Amino acid sequence: MTARAPLDYADAVIDLRPGADEELIRATARAFARERLAPAMRRHEERRGVDSEIVRAYRDLGFATMEAPEAAGGQGLSLFAKAIVLEEIGAGDPAASFALDGAGPALGALVELGENDLLRRIPHDPDLRVGVVYDPASALVLEGEAITGTHPWAPVPARGCAAVVVIRGDRLVLVREGVRCTPVDACGLAASGACRLDFERAPVESATLDAAAIARALAHARIWCAAVLVGAARAASEYAIRYAQERVAFGRPIAHHQGLAFLLVDMATAVDAARLLVWRAAAVPGNARDAAWAFAEAAEQALFVAPNAVQALGGHGFMKDHPVEKWMRDIRTLAQAAGGRDEAELTAALAEAGA
């Protein structure tokens, strides 16, 4: 061999593939989502809740608090692995995600607040829910050690939550009592519940003023929502692609008309672009800007994909016989959680401004 000596890249690898252990986790989550969640999505929507046995099955799989430290009853697994699970859940039924997880996007805040007892109970109690409200402008009034005010919507059940976390600009606060949950009709995510929250001098049980802790909690919430958004967008994109290959118009599958073909291709690409930013943020968690990017991209792309998935099905897309109309509503609703796109883009903009 006269070849030049190969350069030594043994230690140098960019690799955008999940590991074998993560693929195993994905396979488990995907099977659960397909076999248990997806078939029940309309029933869960109708009754505005997820069957207890399905929640129990999910929590028995260990997914609910997998990314929490072991001291808090979690498994100390990576947020990256959790993001993979959440994408599958989102692809099965995004509306169920909050109910399945229990804490969901509040988990980061619970960890920061040291609420280990609460976290430890989640895997064993399918009825346990923790709500989270992002209130950057402090619309909720903190007087003494109590919170008063109304938050218009949160995906929580009518029976209420074991605790509600309020993420404010200046502090993280947890309350257990004094929060009245009044069911409201909402655009989507019905299976996880939808309530107006009235804080009636709700006593603060725990709090932190640590800005870094607040940022980490918010970053977790954003990555959590973004991962579910990617899954929901993927499901919508794949459903539209399947439909468009079967539906015939003008003598050929509608997917073979270039106007729709290009749109479907752009939808699939949008899902992948969003996923990669979610993975990037989840692989190195805690970075406020990266998490904001993940949410902003996932929301933007999912909001592009979902209405176009309905469009691909034409009149059928508008009907409840197909799930795309539900995904469109769920995505619109989920993209509003954790402060929505505006707050995520604001976080990223503030990072640019050096503020």
Add this chain to the structure above:
Amino acid sequence: MIDLDPGPAIAAQLERVRWLGREFLRPLGIEADRRGTAIPADHPFFQTAWDSGIGQLRLDEADERPRGERMAARRGVLLAEEMAYWDRGAAVALPGPGLGEPPVRRMGTPEQRRRFLGPFADPSRPRWAAFAMTEPAAGSDVAAIRTTARRDGDAWVLNGAKTFISNAIRADWIVVWATVDAQAGRAGHRAFVVEGSTPGLEDMRAEHKMGLIAYESASFTLRDCRVPAANLLGGEDHYESRAGFKGAMASFNATRPAIAVMAVGIARAAYDAARDFARAHYTLARPIPRYHRIAEKLARIARKVEAARLLCWRAATLADVEVPNQVEASMAKAFAPAVAQEATSLALEVLGDAGVRSDHYVEKLYRDVKAMDIVEGTGQIQRVVIARRLLGYPSQP
């Protein structure tokens, strides 16, 4: 877990590209843009680059089949982004066999590889080669090329016209694609090495472009151009078994992500220019509405650039591990230039009215980056490629 760290071995190579870019590519690219003509072939920089090994092959390489290298595609996208960040036009102008190399290496006989790539191991002077497929009436539709090849004794006679051919004017030789049977589509295609001095290679002229001025995009005519039979790449035998070759090459694509990531590099340059301008001229943290819009634009550019980069990295990762990546490579190529165009446009807006002034550089990037959505398969062609695989979209709708 995914890994986003390029690692130390590549970091050293990137550092070298940064030096080359800062010292030469960027200033020469700007100079060429202002002058309106390419960096001349006799510019001392090319000799300097050649002396430092850029574009030069080693003799043993000239006679070698391409070998798999574990990081080749990923190294390729990292270095390509960095080159394009400093100046994509000047990077294309760098000496070396360029796009002419892959067909000679993959299709050429050992004798042809020695004869055409061997001189690129000669340290005395910089050399270029070129690749000519595109014609005035055949771009994306490659099967539509009309340059003909007719056998005549011990030579082939070429007739036709080629256009948008990078570095053709200064090339020692050009790989020219022609058809022996226009009705046969790609099956009728043949590749010839046409040496620069061949009679009948005529009307060589540089096109006037909107951007990427630093290298020449040339057009030329082949008028009864007699090419020795020995210059048919691979010989007659090669084209008998071409289907197998094409099939093997089609599965793992490392070129598209490397081209796509150049759009990322250009967009990153626009981001840096806009950010630096904003820092110098505005106090973004002040509660001024326009300042807030500027911060939002910078954030959007940064996010989109990162998403595009990751799509390129993913496609390159798959190429390296020999997992079929046609869809991923085309997604990168469709997505990155599109967001890079938005990014350069937003960056221009950040500068306000100054953004349109040529001395502020961003408008050059806005012009340069447009080409990335056209070369190596337009955004539309990439969507067709993806649609074929994802949707069963027919090849001839």
